Amino acid sequence: MTDFSLSDLGWSDFFARQVTDDALTPARLTQVQRDRLMALGTDGPLTLVPTDSTGDYAVGDWVLHDGTHALHRLDPQTDLARKAAGHDAHRQRIAANVDTIAVVTSCNADFNIARLERYLALIAASGALPLIVLTKADQTDPSDYAAKARKLSPLASVIALNAKDADDARRLEAWCKNGKTLALVGSSGVGKTTLRNALTGETEATQAIRADDAKGRHTTTFRALVPTLARGWLVDTPGMRELQMADAQDGIAAVFEDIEDLAAQCRFNDCAHGPEPGCAVQAAVAEGALDPDRLARWEKLRREDAHNSATVAESRARGKAFGKMVKTIMADKKRGR
Ligand SMILES: Nc1nc2c(ncn2[C@@H]2O[C@H](COP(=O)(O)OP(=O)(O)OP(=O)(O)O)[C@@H](O)[C@H]2O)c(=O)[nH]1
Numbered sequence: 001m002t003d004f005s006l007s008d009l010g011w012s013d014f015f016a017r018q019v020t021d022d023a024l025t026p027a028r029l030t031q032v033q034r035d036r037l038m039a040l041g042t043d044g045p046l047t048l049v050p051t052d053s054t055g056d057y058a059v060g061d062w063v064l065h066d067g068t069h070a071l072h073r074l075d076p077q078t079d080l081a082r083k084a085a086g087h088d089a090h091r092q093r094i095a096a097n098v099d100t101i102a103v104v105t106s107c108n109a110d111f112n113i114a115r116l117e118r119y120l121a122l123i124a125a126s127g128a129l130p131l132i133v134l135t136k137a138d139q140t141d142p143s144d145y146a147a148k149a150r151k152l153s154p155l156a157s158v159i160a161l162n163a164k165d166a167d168d169a170r171r172l173e174a175w176c177k178n179g180k181t182l183a184l185v186g187s188s189g190v191g192k193t194t195l196r197n198a199l200t201g202e203t204e205a206t207q208a209i210r211a212d213d214a215k216g217r218h219t220t221t222f223r224a225l226v227p228t229l230a231r232g233w234l235v236d237t238p239g240m241r242e243l244q245m246a247d248a249q250d251g252i253a254a255v256f257e258d259i260e261d262l263a264a265q266c267r268f269n270d271c272a273h274g275p276e277p278g279c280a281v282q283a284a285v286a287e288g289a290l291d292p293d294r295l296a297r298w299e300k301l302r303r304e305d306a307h308n309s310a311t312v313a314e315s316r317a318r319g320k321a322f323g324k325m326v327k328t329i330m331a332d333k334k335r336g337r
Pocket residue numbers: 135136137138139161162163164187188189190191192193194195241
């Protein structure tokens with residue numbers, strides 16, 4: 001498993017152009033731990049010491065290293081992030097340089113239009129291509145679900161399958177072969193692990209590896225970037241399973257292009273699409289051209305994104321102010337004040 005070329009690992013001109021120091025070697029991150037980075041280069045697996053906080057790195061990132069330290073992080077081609085959970089609002093990077101992100105949902109009660117749109121908006125914001133995978137197609141006729149999914153975004157491909165049938169699952173190889181990277185997101189129980197096992201040849205026993213954390217406890221961690229049987233890559237991190245919007249304005253605009261186009265035709269630039277005169281959005285609803293539920297979902301996502309982006313920006317500003325204060329104190333100390 002160590003005979004990977006750079007292009008097998010997903011390397012391209014986009015990254016090559018960023019290399020300014022030929023003395024350093026590229027490697028791709030397979031796992032980000034609290035104090036170290038696991039990576040894969042053309043000479044095999046490596047453990048690297050980060051020069052920034054490991055929070056700045058994401059699985060799938062390319063770094064330049066000297067054998068021990070990760071000295072540069074190359075700009076990612078795609079960058080999936082979410083708003084971190086909890087009070088400490090910040091944009092948390094989840095996975096980088098993923099070519100396609102598959103939203104996995106089942107042909108049953110898990111199928112939820114609002115959730116799919118949320119995922120699609122985040123995917124569009126990351127720069128990756130969206131794919132909708134409908135599992136459990138063996139348990140019910142998937143055609144209604146597939147038709148609804150196809151209506152969601154012109155960007156998204158839709159595929160229905162039985163994840164438990166390995167041959168059927170391997171239809172996803174088109175998106176994770178020859179150095180291409182596919183990520184799986186979706187709720188619990190929809191079949192992500194089943195698909196992962198079919199695509200990587202892993203079994204339950206091999207997918208979770210035991211690692212000691214800093215306190216010497218045993219924790220089960222997942223190898224986050226894993227090679228597929230088709231010589232591509234699969235990303236499956238627990239962090240990708242629940243996603244909150246932040247800085248996803250462009251992604252929302254891409255998924256709801258129809259509404260954004262209408263909104264651009266409203267008489268007032270700051271139209272709230274309520275009862276004001278000349279609202280093209282409300283006109284479309286009145287004509288039956290726009291589903292009012294879809295309008296409500298668009299408004300909800302925009303509110304959530306605006307709220308989260310604002311809290312993220314605030315805590316960034318607070319962080320900066322704090323950093324400045326610390327620097328001033330340190331400088332004063334140095335000067336012996
Ligand atoms: N019949 C059928 N069963 C499926 C299919 N996909 C998954 N299952 C079953 O659904 C259950 C959950 O599948 P998992 O692969 O563990 O789901 P998951 O998305 O990894 O769930 P988490 O690990 O909780 O995130 C398992 O019992 C699978 O065998 C499918 O397409 N058809």
